Amino acid sequence: MQTSVNSSLKPKVQPFLGISAKSSNAKVSKPKPQTAMESKKLRYTLQRTAQSLLYDRNALKQHRVCSCHRNVASDGVSLWRKTDGSNARFGNLISCGSVWSCPVCASKITESRREDMQKAQTAWILDGGSCLLMTLTFPHAADMPLAELLEKFSKALDHYKNSRTYKRIFGTATALVAQNARKNKPMKNVVEGEFQRLGTVRSMEVSHGENGWHPHVHEVLFMGNDALLSSTRAKDELTQQWVESLLKSGLGSREQLSDMYQYAFDIRGGDYVSDYINKFGREPVKLNGWSIAHEVTKSNSKLGKQGRQIGKEFHYTPFQLLGFSTDGDEVAAALFKEFSKCFEGKRMNYWTNGLKEWFSINETEDEDLAIESDSPEEPKEELVARIDTFQWQNVLKTNTRAELLIATAKGIDAVNEFLQTLATRPKTHSGLFLDRARPDINRFFH
Numbered sequence: 432m433q434t435s436v437n438s439s440l441k442p443k444v445q446p447f448l449g450i451s452a453k454s455s456n457a458k459v460s461k462p463k464p465q466t467a468m469e470s471k472k473l474r475y476t477l478q479r480t481a482q483s484l485l486y487d488r489n490a491l492k493q494h495r496v497c498s499c500h501r502n503v504a505s506d507g508v509s510l511w512r513k514t515d516g517s518n519a520r521f522g523n524l525i526s527c528g529s530v531w532s533c534p535v536c537a538s539k540i541t542e543s544r545r546e547d548m549q550k551a552q553t554a555w556i557l558d559g560g561s562c563l564l565m566t567l568t569f570p571h572a573a574d575m576p577l578a579e580l581l582e583k584f585s586k587a588l589d590h591y592k593n594s595r596t597y598k599r600i601f602g603t604a605t606a607l608v609a610q611n612a613r614k615n616k617p618m619k620n621v622v623e624g625e626f627q628r629l630g631t632v633r634s635m636e637v638s639h640g641e642n643g644w645h646p647h648v649h650e651v652l653f654m655g656n657d658a659l660l661s662s663t664r665a666k667d668e669l670t671q672q673w674v675e676s677l678l679k680s681g682l683g684s685r686e687q688l689s690d691m692y693q694y695a696f697d698i699r700g701g702d703y704v705s706d707y708i709n710k711f712g713r714e715p716v717k718l719n720g721w722s723i724a725h726e727v728t729k730s731n732s733k734l735g736k737q738g739r740q741i742g743k744e745f746h747y748t749p750f751q752l753l754g755f756s757t758d759g760d761e762v763a764a765a766l767f768k769e770f771s772k773c774f775e776g777k778r779m780n781y782w783t784n785g786l787k788e789w790f791s792i793n794e795t796e797d798e799d800l801a802i803e804s805d806s807p808e809e810p811k812e813e814l815v816a817r818i819d820t821f822q823w824q825n826v827l828k829t830n831t832r833a834e835l836l837i838a839t840a841k842g843i844d845a846v847n848e849f850l851q852t853l854a855t856r857p858k859t860h861s862g863l864f865l866d867r868a869r870p871d872i873n874r875f876f877h
């Protein structure tokens with residue numbers, strides 16, 4: 432179905448997006464970034480492309496990613512490394528907190544959200560509950576603009592949620608009822624569902640393939656048990672309702688009905704993490720492989736050149752489009768800009784009211800989540816050096832932020848060696864940044 436990737440099927444080589452795509456699928460065997468520093472380097476490269484694409488010389492206010500990890504909060508930029516050399520970061524820089532358009536910030540934000548999601552899932556399973564994953568999508572056409580698709584998709588989702596079928600099957604979320612009871616505001620019109628549901632976490636994502644944009648929604652349903660999975664009648668009713676909601680909103684047509692029944696709706700059970708928790712009473716120490724928490728927080732920000740195979744089609748995430756654009760693909764560049772414009776300001780994860788409170792999970796702004804700071808885990812961090820804003824400008828002009836971080840991970844000698852070569856390097860990029868850009872709490876510590 433839509434969320435499954437059949438690894439036994441060999442990806443075929445096919446043209447996708449102009450010049451870069453011809454080689455992209457041929458390189459599918461290329462390994463993913465292995466180390467934290469390799470991954471960081473790629474994120475900085477992609478972020479620089481996003482900054483170029485979204486910078487508008489005629490605009491009064493630029494997209495926030497344009498100043499991310501460029502603007503300095505105060506007195507130069509500090510360089511931090513893990514004492515074992517496994518990682519490094521900048522201190523005293525401004526983060527943009529854009530989960531959609533900034534590969535550097537998205538990495539921090541989505542990891543924090545994954546942890547929240549996993550915390551809730553673990554607690555719920557230990558409490559005897561079950562987490563199901565529902566996926567909603569629709570047949571799409573190559574020529575439909577993303578803005579139009581999203582508007583219709585959102586109408587379809589509202590129609591589905593407000594339908595009698597949905598309400599009868601899922602009822603009112605019990606965490607919402609509990610929240611209102613705590614506030615002494617008993618709810619009217621509480622519907623007791625056929626299958627008891629504590630609440631839902633919805634995540635929105637979009638990929639792009641041969642047939643254009645492919646928005647889809649995942650919902651993690653916190654259910655009392657797995658009974659819904661064995662009720663063919665309930666699943667058929669939900670499928671039927673979703674297809675009706677799509678048609679009502681102008682997505683899909685009568686001619687596509689059989690495809691819609693087959694592909695537009697999916698519901699499945701727990702992941703290997705749930706199985707592990709059920710068996711051992713705790714989360715696995717090492718996470719590897721697909722999990723529900725990954726699916727709803729991280730799949731939109733996948734990097735690398737390997738597309739995800741859905742049916743016969745390869746799909747690419749917005750950051751993968753950014754990668755093609757970095758290689759010079761103008762079609763991919765235009766698609767990323769279209770995506771960024773449509774998604775900026777939208778929420779990636781939506782928890783139904785009362786659910787975060789139920790699991791004692793705090794609301795944190797994306798911008799706060801994006802600030803890189805020392806983690807309490809070993810190995811500890813140490814301050815390697817602090818460079819002044821003149822040197823920082825040269826780092827930006829030579830587009831060597833990732834290179835400087837790699838040197839920082841190695842230590843002060845590597846940083847000094849890097850800095851010695853900096854003045855004579857070709858200035859290939861804009862060195863635009865703001866000094867003392869905004870008071871930042873980090874400056875008091877770094």
Ligand SMILES: [Zn+2]
Binds near residue numbers: 500528529536
């Ligand atoms: Zn950012």
